[in-house]
Amino acid sequence: MTAVSEHAVQQVPGAGGGRVPSGPAAAPRPAEPSATTLTAEHGDVYVEPGLTPLGAREANRSALAALLDTAGIAHFAVRGTSDHGTVVAVAEEDRERVLAAVFRGLSQYPGHLGVVDPDAPRPARPVSSRDPRAWREVSAARVLQASWSRTDPDRHLLLGHEYGCAIEFWQRHGTHLVAPRANRATWAVAAEGGNVLGAARLFSRFVSDWTPRHLAPALATRPEFLVHCADDIAFPVDAVYTWVDGNDPAWQRRKAQAKGEVYHAESASDARFISRDELRYSVRSLHLFAPWIRNVHIVTDDQVPEWLVEGLPGCRIATHREIFRNPDDLPTFNSHSIESQLHHIDGLAEHFLYFNDDMFIGRPVAPHAFFTPSGTARYFPSRNRIPQGPVAPTDSPVDAACKNNRALLEERFGRVITQPMEHIPYALRRSAMEDAERDFPEAWARTSASRFRAMTDLSPTSSFALYYAALTGRAQPGSMPFTYLQLAVPDLADRLGRLLDGRDQDSFCLNDAFSTPEDIEAQQELLDGFLNAYFPTPSPYER
Known part of the structure; x- marks a missing residue:
């Protein structure tokens, strides 16, 4: 999170508050605000009235979920180790369709993409989706992270890749899907299990049961993630x-x-x-x-x-x-x-x-x-x-x-x-x-x-x-x-x-x-x- 300096502004249709299945949807709002993008050293930065960190986080997650839903790809939310971003899991056998959906979304509304190596000592820098280098290693990546950077109308805040949504490719082992990296709850879920709704606070410590629902809605997840962990704070x-x-x-x-x-x-x-x-x-x-x-x-x-x-x-x-x-x-x-x-x-x-x-x-x-x-x-x-x-x-x-x-x-x-x-x-x-x-x-x-x-x-x-x-x-x-x-x-x-x-x-x-x-x-x-x-x-x- 940082400040944004003034840059040339270009109008981008449909990148505002309404849900856009193939682009970076923002948090639900009564009316769709006008939106712009800044082309700058930060890459594409979308202007978001009423910007908050949780709003940026949810906008990135819902945009990616919409891309997967449109393509008919099953997915579920994971209790990741980062409080800023979100994590969704998909099956490894759906990789080709997942990558095609992400490519469509980031082509229509350019953002950033990062290949996450769970074994690396530090995360790699995200790359603009306009840059061909962003796509070089995606075919074998265990985890990808996509984001659309956002700023407020006066360019004071910049909420970038840390508020993005990670896609984890879970591999099938017998009757279970196994995670590519550690999370806060479990390494495996039942492969044929169905989704249930999980309270938003399960997926970030920045969220409580009293956080406004448009900033942090309940998410479709697996029952294995509904446990009350020892480090959870559930009291008001x-x-x-x-x-x-x-x-x-x-x-x-x-x-x-x-x-x-x-x-x-x-x-x-x-x-x-x-x-x-x-x-x-x-x-x-x-x-x-x-x-x-x-x-x-x-x-x-x-x-x-x-x-x-x-x-x-x-x-x-x-x-x-x-x-x-x-x-x-x-x-x-x-x-x-x-x-x-x-x-x-x-x-x-x-x-x-x-x-x-x-x-x-x-x-x-x-x-x-x-x-x-x-x-x-x-x-x-x-x-x-x-x-x-x-x-x-x-x-x-x-x-x-x-x-x-x-x-x-x-x-x-x-x-x-x-x-x-x-x-x-x-x-x-x-x-x-x-x-x-x-x-x-x-x-x-x-x-x-x-x-x-x-x-x-x-x-x-x-x-x-x-x-x-x-x-x-x-x-x-x-x-x-x-x-x-x-x-x-x-x-x-x-x-x-x-x-x-x-x-x-x-x-x-x-x-x-x-x-x-x-x-x-x-x-x-x-x-x-x-x-x-x-x-x-x-x-x-x-x-």
Whole structure:
């Protein structure tokens, strides 16, 4: 997955969203969009409105399946080892007809073809189907992979061969068909067996039972692939955001009228409450790169983002009034206070990811990045260290909360925490937060009642609940490629450019705690361009 530069555009009829039996069909859509192809160093790249990685994956699979169906060739889906692409199996005796069907499709709609050697240390580079070299070794290949590269209308994303569909030639041995390479379930299936429907999540860890069906439909497969493997994650995972629009006059009045002593300048910094529209793009990042999320819960102080369509399945507003157990704690302007109540969200899954609105998923990730198949949460310790000693007036709100976390956990478990957490979405267990609130009722209630950040706060989600879960056997340390970028840096444009060009981070955070009013306008222009380029596809929840 990368960016696409501008190139000459040529119109290609029929390569859009409708099903084209002999070409690269796209995911089903209400109406067929216009489509173009770019002839460039990338080969043929088809423009796809509403492009997502899963959409490209399914479009390649359905195109190849349509070619085989049109030719009357039996095939079934295989639980391959790649989460990005798909795999279909055909019988070796059908090779000649399979190759003829693939040749017809790639001749009408040029794409890429690769011969896959299961014994090679690394895969061979795909070759444009226009190039005769692409067809030289297909007559003996055990596995082929076909793809049609796609980009969004503004040429920001390029989803290429890794999202293609592999064709495996299975050989008949007695009463069984035997695979040419390993997959996630079995080496052989009954030769005369019939197909059954298999849930989409069986064929990619990027998919769950809650992924939209047009992106990941059930597939015709063999019963041997329907087993529940030890590394499958079948439990639901939700996402939770806390969000505030600091420019809302009603909210500003509530904040001005609130009674609470601010002990540290950072606690009431206006930068903490600025809405830069990050939430819209963070939700887009889930739509693009974590489509296995079941529900998105946006926690607000009776605010609704202007871009959000309310009432759609899969995304809802949860107000402070709904989740706070003590209404006297409201209004609050303290993220620690709000986070202490997240586990009270109605209908929240046991396993959930908590995002600040400045956190983003940077490329396709599986739920396994955040949870083990047994349900254990993963936390991501920082390279920094919590300062020694008790809370001091000179401590930042973050350090004060970490020290309070440390003192309580050491008293209860006899263990000393030394590291805060990285700014990576926090993988949480609802039951662990419920138990922590029950076991530390005074500290929890004190944090909930702090209208602004206070020296007595815990940091419930970003540290305390994670370590509590670890010390009670429900969490373990993990790692992932990520970037933390503070916006108030002089080389912001260069850093955003490197992040956009690389697209090699599982997650990133664009944090803003120290910007001045003079910084914000220049930053916003950079952010608008960056976020639109990184996440060009709107989520289903946008107006």
